[in-house]
Amino acid sequence: MESVRTCVGCRTRAPRSALLRVVAVDSAVVPDTRASMPGRGAWVHETSECVESAIRRRAFVRALRASGPLDTQTIEKYLQRTKG
Incomplete structure (x- = not known):
């Protein structure tokens, strides 16, 4: 059974393989x-909606x-490269 994580953008639970992990490196x-x-x-989630929501709500900082x-x-930039 695959582990489940919560998206910081939309707050829904999803399998780990459906989400992108991000880390803070030198305040980025x-x-x-x-x-x-x-x-x-x-x-x-690797969608602009979830990333923008996380940025707007300061979810990455928390x-x-x-x-x-x-x-x-x-x-x-990573999202633009992979989706566009």
């Missing part, structure tokens, strides 16, 4: 496509327990 949100980077991670604002340009 970075996609962890292999889900193997060290540190605390957050899970989000989930990754960051002490300040996070740069989300890397994850936004």
